[in-house]
Amino acid sequence: MNNKQKFSEVGRSVRKVDAMGLATGRAKFTDDYEMPGMLHAKLLRSPHAHARIRSIRTAKARALPGVAAVLTYKDVPRVPFTTAGQGYPEPSPYDDFILDDKVRFVGDKVALVAAETDEIAGEALKLIEVEYEELPAVLDPRKAMRSSAPVIHDEKECYIAIPVPYEPERNRAARVEAVVGNVEKGVMEAEVAVEDEFENQTASHSALEPHCALSWLDENDRLNIISSTQVPYHARRIVSRALQIPVKRIRVIKPRLGGGFGGKQEVLLEPYVGILTLKTGRPVKMRLTRKEVFTSARVRHNMITKVQVAARKDGELTAIDLYALSNTGAYGTHGLTVASNVGTRTLTMFRCPNMRFSSDVVYTNLSVSGAYRGYGGTQGILATAITMDDLAERLGMDPVDFYLKNIIGGGAEVPILKELGEGPVLGQPRVSSCELAACIKAGMEAIGWKKKRGRPGGGRFRRGIGMSVMMQGSSIPYIDMGSAFIKMNDDGSFNLLMGATDIGQGSDTVLAQMAAEVLTVKTDDIIVYSSDTDLTPFDVGAYASSTTYLSGAAVKQTAEKVREQILHVGAALLNTTPGKVHLSGGCVIGPGGKSVTLKEVGTSSLYEKDQFQISASASSISHESPPPFAAHFVEVEVDRATGKVRVLEYVQAVDCGTPINPVLARGQAIGALINGISYALVEQYIYNSKGAMLNPGYGYYKIFCTKDIPKITTIFVPSYEPTGPFGAKSVGEVCISGPLPAISNAIYDAVDVRLHRTPFTPDKVLEAIHARRRG
Amino acid sequence: MKKIKLTITVNGKKHTLRIAPNLRLLDLLRDELRLTGTKEGCGIGECGACTVILDGKAVNSCLVLAGRCDGSEIITIEGLARDGALHPLQQSFIDHGAVQCGFCTPGMILSAKALLDENQRPTEKDIRVAIAGNLCRCTGYKQIVQAIQTVADREKTP
Numbered sequence: 050m051n052n053k054q055k056f057s058e059v060g061r062s063v064r065k066v067d068a069m070g071l072a073t074g075r076a077k078f079t080d081d082y083e084m085p086g087m088l089h090a091k092l093l094r095s096p097h098a099h100a101r102i103r104s105i106r107t108a109k110a111r112a113l114p115g116v117a118a119v120l121t122y123k124d125v126p127r128v129p130f131t132t133a134g135q136g137y138p139e140p141s142p143y144d145d146f147i148l149d150d151k152v153r154f155v156g157d158k159v160a161l162v163a164a165e166t167d168e169i170a171g172e173a174l175k176l177i178e179v180e181y182e183e184l185p186a187v188l189d190p191r192k193a194m195r196s197s198a199p200v201i202h203d204e205k206e207c208y209i210a211i212p213v214p215y216e217p218e219r220n221r222a223a224r225v226e227a228v229v230g231n232v233e234k235g236v237m238e239a240e241v242a243v244e245d246e247f248e249n250q251t252a253s254h255s256a257l258e259p260h261c262a263l264s265w266l267d268e269n270d271r272l273n274i275i276s277s278t279q280v281p282y283h284a285r286r287i288v289s290r291a292l293q294i295p296v297k298r299i300r301v302i303k304p305r306l307g308g309g310f311g312g313k314q315e316v317l318l319e320p321y322v323g324i325l326t327l328k329t330g331r332p333v334k335m336r337l338t339r340k341e342v343f344t345s346a347r348v349r350h351n352m353i354t355k356v357q358v359a360a361r362k363d364g365e366l367t368a369i370d371l372y373a374l375s376n377t378g379a380y381g382t383h384g385l386t387v388a389s390n391v392g393t394r395t396l397t398m399f400r401c402p403n404m405r406f407s408s409d410v411v412y413t414n415l416s417v418s419g420a421y422r423g424y425g426g427t428q429g430i431l432a433t434a435i436t437m438d439d440l441a442e443r444l445g446m447d448p449v450d451f452y453l454k455n456i457i458g459g460g461a462e463v464p465i466l467k468e469l470g471e472g473p474v475l476g477q478p479r480v481s482s483c484e485l486a487a488c489i490k491a492g493m494e495a496i497g498w499k500k501k502r503g504r505p506g507g508g509r510f511r512r513g514i515g516m517s518v519m520m521q522g523s524s525i526p527y528i529d530m531g532s533a534f535i536k537m538n539d540d541g542s543f544n545l546l547m548g549a550t551d552i553g554q555g556s557d558t559v560l561a562q563m564a565a566e567v568l569t570v571k572t573d574d575i576i577v578y579s580s581d582t583d584l585t586p587f588d589v590g591a592y593a594s595s596t597t598y599l600s601g602a603a604v605k606q607t608a609e610k611v612r613e614q615i616l617h618v619g620a621a622l623l624n625t626t627p628g629k630v631h632l633s634g635g636c637v638i639g640p641g642g643k644s645v646t647l648k649e650v651g652t653s654s655l656y657e658k659d660q661f662q663i664s665a666s667a668s669s670i671s672h673e674s675p676p677p678f679a680a681h682f683v684e685v686e687v688d689r690a691t692g693k694v695r696v697l698e699y700v701q702a703v704d705c706g707t708p709i710n711p712v713l714a715r716g717q718a719i720g721a722l723i724n725g726i727s728y729a730l731v732e733q734y735i736y737n738s739k740g741a742m743l744n745p746g747y748g749y750y751k752i753f754c755t756k757d758i759p760k761i762t763t764i765f766v767p768s769y770e771p772t773g774p775f776g777a778k779s780v781g782e783v784c785i786s787g788p789l790p791a792i793s794n795a796i797y798d799a800v801d802v803r804l805h806r807t808p809f810t811p812d813k814v815l816e817a818i819h820a821r822r823r824g
Numbered sequence: 825m826k827k828i829k830l831t832i833t834v835n836g837k838k839h840t841l842r843i844a845p846n847l848r849l850l851d852l853l854r855d856e857l858r859l860t861g862t863k864e865g866c867g868i869g870e871c872g873a874c875t876v877i878l879d880g881k882a883v884n885s886c887l888v889l890a891g892r893c894d895g896s897e898i899i900t901i902e903g904l905a906r907d908g909a910l911h912p913l914q915q916s917f918i919d920h921g922a923v924q925c926g927f928c929t930p931g932m933i934l935s936a937k938a939l940l941d942e943n944q945r946p947t948e949k950d951i952r953v954a955i956a957g958n959l960c961r962c963t964g965y966k967q968i969v970q971a972i973q974t975v976a977d978r979e980k981t982p
Contacts, residue, residue: 064918071926072914074861074901078927081860255961257865257873257927307863307927308961339866553925553962712921716963720924723964747870747959755952755965 058565059775062712063572066558067305067551076305079261079277084332087263088117088163090325091170091335093177094345095152095159098186098414098740099199102150102179105160110176115169117329119177120161122148125324129206130291133382133419134280134314136528136589138210140471142222142381144202147291147320152181153201153379154414155741156344163325163333186414188740190353190376193220193411201379201412213385222381223410225389227468232357235368235403239359242368243440247356247432249789249807251376251416251734252349255752258307259342262318264325265332272323273300279313279552280590281580291320292327299323300583306552310724311420313552314592315347315382343745347419348734350387351376354432364446366401366455373408373428378417384410387418389469390425394786395433396465397676398485398520399455404465414740420592422721426521427728427786434517434790435803447502448794449493452518452680459483471525481675482770482778485518488680488702491764492516496682496700505799512697513799514684517791522674523770523779524595529671531600532586533607535564536664537615539655541635541647543568545607547579548588549600554781555713556596560604562709563774567608568615570635570647586666594677594779597709601774603669610665618650618663675770675778677705679718681787685795692815694796696726696759701787703763705780706770717780718763725788727753733808830894834859835903845891849883850874852890853900861901861930865959872958875931876900882938884957901930904937912975913937920971924962932958936972946976 070076107119129143148158160177164170185199192198202217209215214224236242262276272294278284281301289296306313318335325333337346352375359368373391377384392406421427441451457463459482466478493499498514505511534546545564551557561575568575579585588600612632619637620627622645630637636644654663682700687693701722708714731751735743744750769776793804802817827842834857841856853859853876862885865873869884876885877899904911913933916922923929932955939946939954946954951972960968 062921065921065923067926068918068923069910071923071929072910072918072933073905074859074930076926077860078863080864081854255959257871257925257959257961258863259865306925307865308925310961339868339871553927555924712967716921716924716967719964719966720962721964724961746868747866748868752959752961753965754956754959755969756956758952758965758969761964761966 056566056775058562058572059709060707062710063558063562065555065713066561066572066577078258078305078307079263079275080336082263082275084263084265087332087334088165088325088329089167089170090161090163090322090333091174092158092321093160093174095155095157097152097181097183098155098188099184099201100152100181101184103182104180106178107160110162110173113169113173113176115165116162116173117331118163118325119173120148120324122150126293128291128293130287131382132315132317134283134287134316134590137286140211140385141383142207142209142215144207145380147324154416157379161321161325163329186740187220187412188414190351190374190411190413193413194409201414220412221409222377222412223385223388225385225406225408227392227465228405229464229468230403232368232370232403232405236357236359239367240362241440241443242357242359243436243443244357245436245439245805247354247435247805249352249428249431251351252728252732253343253750254310254312254421256308256310256312259337259339260313260318260346261336262322263332263334264322266326266330271298271300272326273302274319274323275302275304276319277306277313278303279309279550279592281550281582282548282587283590284316284319285582287316288319288323292323303550303580309552309591310422311424311592312347314420317346340745343750344742347382348416349421350418350428352428354428356432356436358436358440360440360444362444364444364451364454366399368403369396369399369401370405371395371429371432375408375410376413376415376418377410378413378415380417381410381412382417382419386471387425389471391429393466393469394426394520395429397463398457398518400457401455406469415736416734416742422724422782423785424782426519427789430517430519430786431789431807435793438794439803448516449489449498452489453486456485456518457483458486471528481673481772482706482768483678484704484766484768485678485680487766488678488704489518491766492680492682492700492702495762495764496684496698498682501684502798509688509690511687511689511799512684513687513795513797514682515791515794515798516680516682517787517794518680519783519786520676520678521594521779521783522676523598524671524674525593526671526674529589529593529595529599530668531588531603532666532668533600533604534586534664534666535607535611536662537611537651537654539651541651542574542576544576544578545604546585547600547604548585549596550580550588550591552591554717555710556591556600559597559709559713560601563601563604564608566775567605567612569632594782597777598675598773598779599669599671601777603667605774606667606669607665610667611663614663614665615650618654619645622649622653673772675772677703677778677780677783679703679783679787681791683791683795685792685799687796687799687814689800689818692811692818694730694792694809694814696792698760700762701784702766703780703784704766704768706768706773706778707776708765708780709775709777714765714780715763718784719761721782721784722761722788723753723758725785728808729788729792730808828891830891832893833897835900843890847890848886849888849890849893850885853885859900859902863927863930865927872931872935873928875934875958877934877938880941882935899934901933904933913972916971916975920967920974922963922967922971928958928960932960932968940976940979944979948973
């Protein structure tokens with residue numbers, strides 16, 4: 050471990066570079082932009098889960114004063130595309146159209162309106178006359194692949210652009226299978242084996258800012274789009290495909306973003322404002338209502354997971370067999386990759402010779418699933434961590450000892466990654482840094498595991514304690530790319546231009562700290578601009594926990610190139626050679642301690658001698674996806690009379706490599722944790738028998754507020770990732786995956802019932818307690 | 825719709841306007857006065873992003889008709905910093921890492937201000953209750969409560 054290295058700007062909790070604007074209300078989010086002559090757009094949404102549009106009449110809507118355009122499927126290009134903002138070619142099927150003559154879920158788009166005001170656009174929607182032919186719907190993923198099931202994607206155009214199984218005729222959007230060793234043999238060799246089944250619920254990302262986009266044509270007839278996107282470059286490419294206009298005619302600008310969590314890794318609005326701007330020649334803004342965010346944006350994949358784990362008497366794992374039936378909803382966005390991550394994010398953690406992961410990803414006529422913080426890891430860890438808790442008990446082992454016996458350590462080879470990775474894998478995949486064992490020990494100490502476990506107490510309120518372990522990745526190896534550009538100014542400050550996408554997580558700050566570290570200046574001296582497809586170099590965007598690790602590497606390399614140029618100019622000013630000078634404390638220092646400041650270097654390079662722009666660009670791809678790890682420990686109180694579960698205390702110990710900015714890293718860890726606890730206890734989509742969501746608002750879709758927050762302790766264990774910039778790996782997603790199984794295990798410790806279906810609402814807990822009493 | 829006349833003081837500045845009778849206070853602030861620091865997260869009073877201070881009370885400006893604010897005093901996030909100096913709550917939010925995406929921040933700060941204006945010695949529970957109507961999905965709230973507590977503690981000591 051090489052964490053003793055001394056850094057100046059890295060490792061410090063410098064103030065967020067955008068904090069001032071955000072705290073004073075001056076920061077501009079997409080909806081805060083306006084253009085003269087701007088129209089307001091709205092989509093008519095389907096009331097049916099599955100229906101064909103027999104006729105659609107728009108004359109009355111068009112006649113309404115103030116309406117500028119009404120578009121139906123007859124007016125837009127019929128080009129299949131995916132809204133999933135992923136690398137190209139996307140591993141998601143091209144199964145969506147801007148508008149179609151078929152609707153596939155309640156909330157699907159039917160027609161598009163632009164009007165002078167939001168209110169008129171809303172009135173116009175009511176005047177569109179649609180005649181639907183209702184079709185039988187698939188509302189249960191378990192029934193999707195039955196031969197009697199209606200086919201959701203019966204259009205001939207849908208396909209997937211990469212060579213993977215895709216069978217829309219069976220409602221199967223993707224299939225995954227990966228094996229290491231021989232699972233049947235592993236089970237035979239075991240003395241104890243446990244099999245179980247779990248189901249996690251659909252959930253909303255609930256970023257506080259609803260999706261928004263604004264487009265206009267500039268003086269060169271180019272389509273400009275400001276969008277609340279996590280993926281500006283993918284948005285540009287997908288708009289190009291959907292609207293059939295060249296990439297060079299499109300510019301996507303990302304302003305401040307009000308959170309994403311995966312929900313804005315989808316190109317949901319850009320094609321709609323874009324086509325309206327092309328048709329009307331006018332600026333167009335579209336903003337989802339909160340209700341639409343719930344019903345028509347993206348959700349976490351609901352999955353039914355089946356797992357078998359087997360071990361010898363001494364606790365050594367001999368087999369893990371994991372299967373996920375993943376409900377991708379009406380469109381297959383992120384279907385394949387979220388499913389494969391169910392396996393990746395669980396099996397990687399264990400030293401076990403026999404492992405299998407398989408998955409069927411099925412279409413249903415329900416909400417469309419997509420990327421969501423945790424990205425399959427959440428679903429996989431739910432299943433494995435509860436089953437392993439069970440297995441440990443049957444072995445007579447403390448789960449802590451069971452994990453310490455079976456988890457990987459630093460330098461471990463991970464053969465399953467070869468079978469499950471998204472990109473090509475060269476050589477034997479391995480994990481360089483891993484302090485999971487240290488996380489388990491630190492967390493266990495902090496919560497008082499030994500003295501609290503197995504002591505539920507008596508009476509109505511019982512206490513219990515549970516744990517889980519989890520991991521994520523840092524970027525997608527050989528697929529993701531980040532790049533940066535830095536130029537130097539005459540006062541010794543620098544512009545850092547990046548495609549890396551700050552969506553609120555603080556990447557502008559963290560990446561500026563890295564540039565400042567290399568250039569030996571303060572973070573304040575780095576002026577950050579992200580992201581704009583015309584002005585900033587390419588980056589895949591904010592997803593796959595890639596930014597700190599991957600875009601960070603690009604920024605570091607860029608700054609190192611700039612440093613070389615500075616040394617050249619500095620050496621000339623000091624009448625010496627570049628080999629004899631170095632950069633320190635914002636000065637180029639030569640022999641005998643003679644020095645010039647960065648201001649002198651910058652001014653000289655622009656105005657005085659052999660003038661040139663000190664500047665550089667560098668790109669980075671990743672060869673590994675180093676996992677951050679975490680161990681979670683939770684103490685709960687269960688009310689046996691009502692079934693209500695209250696979290697009393699939560700301890701998380703995290704290995705994220707070097708936290709580049711400890712306050713921001715902590716913010717990511719706690720934010721993910723609270724989202725995870727909220728998901729485990731209160732959040733859920735309630736559908737009626739026709740597939741309509743009944744609770745599309747915070748009144749009935751509860752998310753945690755300040756009153757719900759338990760005592761939380763977050764520990765960062767010392768760690769250093771040798772392949773990461775300054776020893777860093779990711780921290781954004783990992784901690785969301787622990788609460789589901791940790792809380793379930795704690796409930797078991799308290800009241801002796803295992804919960805398999807999430808969320809752990811009082812009705813489910815009470816039912817389980819009653820079922821146990823009945824025996 | 826017939827417009828109505830409205831006189832309203834926003835951040836100490838008096839405005840006289842003619843507005844539609846169904847205009848929300850939120851729209852008056854954002855669209856008519858271009859004070860876009862006030863955010864819309866749900867439009868039905870469930871998320872708190874549009875919180876402003878109306879005659880001393882924190883309110884969801886999406887639930888208030890502008891027309892009923894005749895003669896009222898409003899404070900928005902833009903009205904907190906004075907002569908370039910941040911309000912102590914703004915500074916404390918920044919210092920504690922209580923700002924992540926920042927979309928809930930204006931409403932959160934104004935709910936906190938309304939609390940501290942009324943109760944100079946709030947307990948942690950008072951703080952949690954005062955901002956319970958302001959949802960945040962990024963931070964997990966812990967840093968926000970600490971940021972407010974720090975300001976309250978500082979103001980307690982003479």
